[in-house]
Amino acid sequence: MIQQELQTETENKVLVPLPSDRLESVAGWGSANNGMAYVYRPSTVAQLREIFSWAEKNNRTIGLRGGGNSYGDAAMNDESIVLDFTRMNRILAWDPENGRLTVEPGVTLQRVWEYVIEDGWWVPVATGTANITVGGGAAMNVHGKNAWKMGTFGEHIYEFDLMLPSGEVKTCNRQQNSDLFFATIGGFGMLGCFTSLTLHLKRVYSGLLEVEALTKPNLHTTMQWFEEHLHNSDYLVGWLDAFSKGKQLGRSELHRGLYLRPGEDPNPSHTLRLETQRISPDIMGFFPRSALWRFQRPFWNNFGLRWVNIAKFRAAKLRDGKSYREPHAHFHFLLDSLDWRKPFGPGGLIQYQPFIPKENAEDAFTQILQLCQQRGLPNFLTVMKRHRPDPFWLTHGLDGYSLAMDFRITQRNRARIVQLARELDEIVLLANGRFYLAKDSTLRPEVTRAYLGAETVAKFKALKQEVDPQTRLQTNMWRRVFGPL
Ligand SMILES: Cc1cc2nc3c(=O)[nH]c(=O)nc-3n(C[C@H](O)[C@H](O)[C@H](O)COP(=O)(O)OP(=O)(O)OC[C@H]3O[C@@H](n4cnc5c(N)ncnc54)[C@H](O)[C@@H]3O)c2cc1C
Incomplete structure (x- = not known):
């Protein structure tokens, strides 16, 4: 397929044009990173091999792309080939x-x-x-x-x-x-x-989870709650009000999920069915979730979001301490029924998600939340999770916490957000923290080397040199984060 399309009589290593009908807009999920690339969607391993072989002959780089859900430029390769895997789906x-x-x-x-x-x-x-x-x-x-x-x-x-x-x-x-x-x-x-x-x-022995919802008045009590429940929970997650200040800084709504044990669900064959898991497209049976962004949009600014956060926290207080059973898919994937990007407007959003060891996390997150407020850039959605280390080379995992923060991007604030991210990077590095490429849009090579360690970066680059000596595989993120090649 590709061979006929792309055959061009040129010498090896000369950059030849790619077919214009393959040219598509390719963006990060947050819509704040946009580019154009020549997109191929192979459906077999043979087609995949053909594309690599053509790229080798014609000295083209290839970026890989799955569902395109990375917030930044991880699955983008401007003006060259993007291999989209969505048709290899068996x-x-x-x-x-x-x-x-x-x-x-x-x-x-x-x-x-x-x-x-x-x-x-x-x-x-x-x-x-x-x-x-x-x-x-x-x-x-x-x-x-x-x-x-x-x-x-x-x-x-x-x-x-x-x-x-x-x-x-x-x-x-x-x-x-x-x-x-x-x-x-x-x-x-x-x-x-x-x-x-x-x-x-x-x-799992049921299609439902036992979920407990509660609120905490500040960051300290929020993190205390996490630590107290590590041993007796299956899921823990916190939403933080990034606008709250002083003694209320980091106040939160928390959710704790537990699997049901065998026998606890009277009707597992029903709750494990797809019908039970499906999220209704409508709220209260009549209002389409997909239209919710139209109501959110006017509030998606510093002034409006302050009130949205206050309202969300007060509503959460009404549910404080309540337990209920919820289908797995509802607990995890409710955001999929809305388009979370739309209220952010045409400039999109970026996410900044630092990971901090538990002993430094409260102090570092206090500084981070305060700095965002001082710079007039409080983040619109802030989610806290607890992590552990893992054995993978470029890991973001550590024995500590992460805070995922969504920032709205506009033409006017883009440069200020980038500057803020640089200041936040300093706090994270001083706290021995790490970053996460899936969410990243702002990391620089020196910060990457600092958090991963120069040795790990060198080891990774050496392995890449071994398996990909021509640096055929590249993305915007690779060029940005791993520095000059
Ligand atoms: C609403 C939302 C919520 C999210 N929540 C979370 C969360 O809770 N936890 C979390 O960890 N992440 C979360 N993410 C981030 C998301 O899980 C990651 O970015 C994930 O990698 C996206 O997968 P994808 O298939 O869309 O891959 P893409 O974003 O398209 O690509 C991701 C990376 O995979 C590479 N890649 C793709 N296919 C292949 C392949 N076949 N072989 C080798 N490399 C390949 C790409 O080059 C790229 O570097 C969230 C994202 C969104 C939009």
């Missing part, structure tokens, strides 16, 4: 006895849970959207609201097949090609592309 094998699933990389998390839930299985790590692909989730080594307990996505990958830019396919697991295994998970698509992945899923 389920290859499923064993409902032991929960082992083998998929092509473009299968989404939504497809995975829908496929396995009636057999009594669930995804061990669920992100805030189910639209991610398994390949994209593995490449960023994503985490969920249970990160301190279940770790990151990569910890549940048994093995994968990886196509190197040479076209060679290597099977990687903890024993075989183990360097590639630990570097490619979290390696943001820079070493090769997954062509299949085998995952272990999580056994």
Whole structure:
């Protein structure tokens, strides 16, 4: 397919034009990073190999893309090739006895849970959207609201097949090609592309979770609550009011989720069905969720959001201490029924998500929240999670907390947000913190080297040199974050 389309009589290594009908706008999920690229959507391993071979002959770089849910430029490769994996979306094998699933990389998390839930299985790590692909989730080594307990996505990958830019396919697991295994998970698509992945899923005995909702008056009590519940919870997550100040700084609404044990759900065969999990497109049966942004939009500014945060906290107080049972998909993926980007307007949003060791987290988050307020840039949605370290080379995981913060981008504030991010970087580095490429739009090479360590960066680059000597695999993020090649 590609061969005929792209055949051009040129010498090797000369940049030849790519076909204009492949040119598409390719953006980060937050819509604040935009570019144009030549997009190919292979559906087979043979087509994939053909594209790599053509790119090799014609000296073109290739960026990989899954569902395009990374907030920044991780799945963008301006003015060159983007390989979109969404058509490589077959389920290859499923064993409902032991929960082992083998998929092509473009299968989404939504497809995975829908496929396995009636057999009594669930995804061990669920992100805030189910639209991610398994390949994209593995490449960023994503985490969920249970990160301190279940770790990151990569910890549940048994093995994968990886196509190197040479076209060679290597099977990687903890024993075989183990360097590639630990570097490619979290390696943001820079070493090769997954062509299949085998995952272990999580056994569940009900389609429902027991959920407890409560509020805490400030950051200290919020973090105390997390620590007190690590041992007896399955999920913990906090929303923080980033506008609150003084003694109320970091006040929060918290949710704690627990799996039901065998026998606790009187009717598991009903609750494990897709019908129970589906999120209604309407609120209270008549108002379409997809239209909610029209009401949010006028409030999506510093003044309006202050009141939205106050109202949200007060509403949460009314539910303080309440427990209820909720389908897994509702607990994890409610945001998918809205378009969370739309209220942010045409400039989009960026997310800044630092990870801080637990002993430094309260102090660092206090400084971060205060600095955002002082700069007149309080973030609009702030989510706290608890994490643990993991064995992957470019990990964001540590024994501590993360704070995911959404900033609205406008023409007027873009430069100020970038400057703020630089100041925040200093706080994070001083606290021995880390960053997360899936959410990033502002990291600079010196900050990357500082948090990952020069040795790790050198080790990663050496492995890349070995498996991708021509630096065929590149993205805007690679060029930005890993510095001059
Ligand atoms: C609303 C929302 C909520 C989110 N919540 C969370 C959360 O709770 N926790 C969390 O950790 N993340 C979260 N994310 C981020 C998201 O999970 C990650 O960015 C994830 O990597 C996106 O997967 P994707 O399939 O969209 O991949 P893309 O964003 O398209 O790509 C991600 C990376 O994977 C690489 N890649 C893609 N396919 C392949 C392949 N076949 N082989 C090798 N590399 C490949 C790309 O080059 C890129 O570097 C959220 C994102 C959104 C939009």
